[in-house]
Amino acid sequence: MKFASHDLAREIPLLMHDDRQFPMDPERRAIARRIYSGIRDLPIISPHGHTNPVWFSENKSFPNPTELLITPDHYVFRMLMSQGIPLEEMGISTHKASSSADPKQVWRIFASHYYLFRGTPSRIWLDWIFFNVFGLKVLLNAGNADFYYETIDQKLRCDDFRPRALYERFNIEVLTTTEGPLDRLETHDVIRRSGWGGRILTAYRPDNVTDPESDGFADNLRAFGIVADEDLSTFDSYRRAHCKRRLFFKQHGATSTDHGHPDAFTADLSLDDTRSLYLKILNGNFAPSDARLFRGQMLTEMAGMSVEDGLVMQLHPGVSRNHNLEVYQKFGTDMGGDIPVAGEYVNNLKPLLNRWGNDPRLTFIVFTVDETTFSRELAPLAGHYPALRLGPPWWYLDSPAGMLRFRAAVTETAGFYNTVGFNDDTRAFLSIPARHDVARRADSTYLATLVGEHMLHEAEAHEVAHQLTYELVKSAYKL
Secondary structure, three states, X not given: OOOOOOOOOOOOEOOOOOOOOOOOOHHHHHHXXXXXXXXXXXXXXXXXXXXXXXXXXXXXXXXXXXHHHOOOOHHHHHHHHHOOOOHHHHOOOOOOOOOOOOHHHHHHHHHHOHHHHOOOHHHHHHHHHHHHHOOOOEOOOHHHHHHHHHHHHHHHOOHHHOHHHHHHHOOEEEEEOXXXXXXXXXXXXXXXXXXXXXXXEOOEOOHHHHOOOOOOHHHHHHHHHHHHOOOOOOHHHHHHHHHHHHHHHHHOOOOEEEEOOOOOOOOOOOHHHHHHHHHHHHOOOOOHHHHHHHHHHHHHHHHHHHHHHOOEEEEOOOEEOOOOHHHHHHHOOOOOOOEEOOOOOOOOOHHHHHHHOOOOOOOEEEOXXXXXXXXXXXXXXXXXXXXXXXXXXXXXXXXXXXXXXXXXXXXXXXXXXXXXXXXOOOOOHHHHHHHHHHHHHHHHHHHHHHHHOOOOOHHHHHHHHHHHHHHHHHHHOOO
16 A cells, blocks of 8 residues: 555544635635525536436446445546555456455445545545435544445435435436447337436447447447448448437437547548548558548548537547556456546647538537646637537546636636536436536636626626526537
C-alpha cells in the first residue's frame, strides 16, 4: 500500500451541509441559496448514460451493496487499484473466471480505504447516496463497515429499493441508456410492454462497426449485416444498414446517437473515395491512417443521417482507451484505465461543420475531457455554428470545480444557450440524483457571482437556472 490512514475508526458525521458548494461570503451565498431553491426539486432529465436497462425490465432487487456500489463503478475501484489493491480483491471478474471474492469482505476493504476519496467527486456522490438513499448519518470507516453493509443490504431487499421505485423516488422524468447497433432492444420492448410509467429510452452507439480498429470489428460487421438484412459488400449497402438500424432505434424511443472516438477528426470525402476506402476496410487491407480516415468520414456520414432522421448527434472524443495493457488483457474494457488526451477541434471538426454545421435540422453536441479547449476552440465554434452545442463537463471534469471552470470558460463566448444543461453519463444508477444535485449547486454558485457582481439581474438568474436544469436539455435532446 502507498499509504495507511491512522484515524479510520473515528465516528464523524456525514457532511451534508445545506450550503455545500455555495460561496463563503454571506451575500453571494444567500443569492445562491435562493437560486438553488427554485431548481433543487425539478425533475431529473438524464439524456445520456450507461445504466443497465435490464434493471428496469426485470425490476429485481439489487443483489448486495458491493455489486451495486463498488464493482460496477470504475471511479471507485480505479482509486483503490491506484493504492495497490488488486482488482480481484475488489470482486472484479477476469476473462477466465468469475470473481470468488466475498462481497462483504470487498466492502470491508472499500470502507477501510474510504479516506482515499477525500476531495473527490466520488466522495460527494457516495456520501449523498449513503445519507439520502439509505439514511446513514456517520461517515463510512473500517469500524462501521459491517453496519453499513448490513443496513444497505437489508434495505435492498425491500420493494422501495427496487430499480423502478428508486427511479420514481429520484424524480427522474427521462433516463437514456446506450446500446450498440447489434442490439435488438428486447429489453426496451419488455419495459414498454410492462405498463410501467417510467420513460427509459435508448441511444444508438455504432462504434463497434464504424471503428476498424475496435475489438472484433470483422465479426461485428458480419453480425451487423445480418441484423440489418444487408450484404454490406458495398459502402451503399453499409450506409443503408446504418439507416435501418437508426430507424429501428428511433422506433424504440431513441432521440440521439453517440460516438466515442479517439479524437474529433472528421472528413468529407467524395462518394467514390468513400466507396474505395470502405472496400479497403472491408477487406482488412488498411493502415492505421485508413482506419482514422474511415472513422472521420463516418462521423460526417452520421451527421448527414441525423439531418435525415432527426436524431441528435453526440461526440465523446479524446480518451486513450485501455491504457493499462495488463489490466485490459486480464479484465477487459471499462476497468478505469481510460485516460484523457489533448484535444483539437477547430481543424478536426471543420469538414463536418462545413458540410452540415449551418443546417438547422442538425443538433451536434460535442464533449471534451481536455478543458484547455473550452475557451480557445469549442466556445467560439459553438458561438458561431447553428448546429453545434457544447456538452457539459464530462467524466474527469464532472466535479464542482470542473463545472465552475466550464461556465467561466465558455459563457462569455458561447453564452448559456449554446450549451445543453447537464447529463450524468454514468453506469452507477444511485449516483444520478447526486450528480444532478452537484450540477444544480454549481450553476447556482456561478449565477450568484454574476448577480453579486451586478452583471445579471437576480430574476434573470432564476430563469437561466431553470433553463440550465430542465428546459435546455429537453430541447437539445428532443425529449
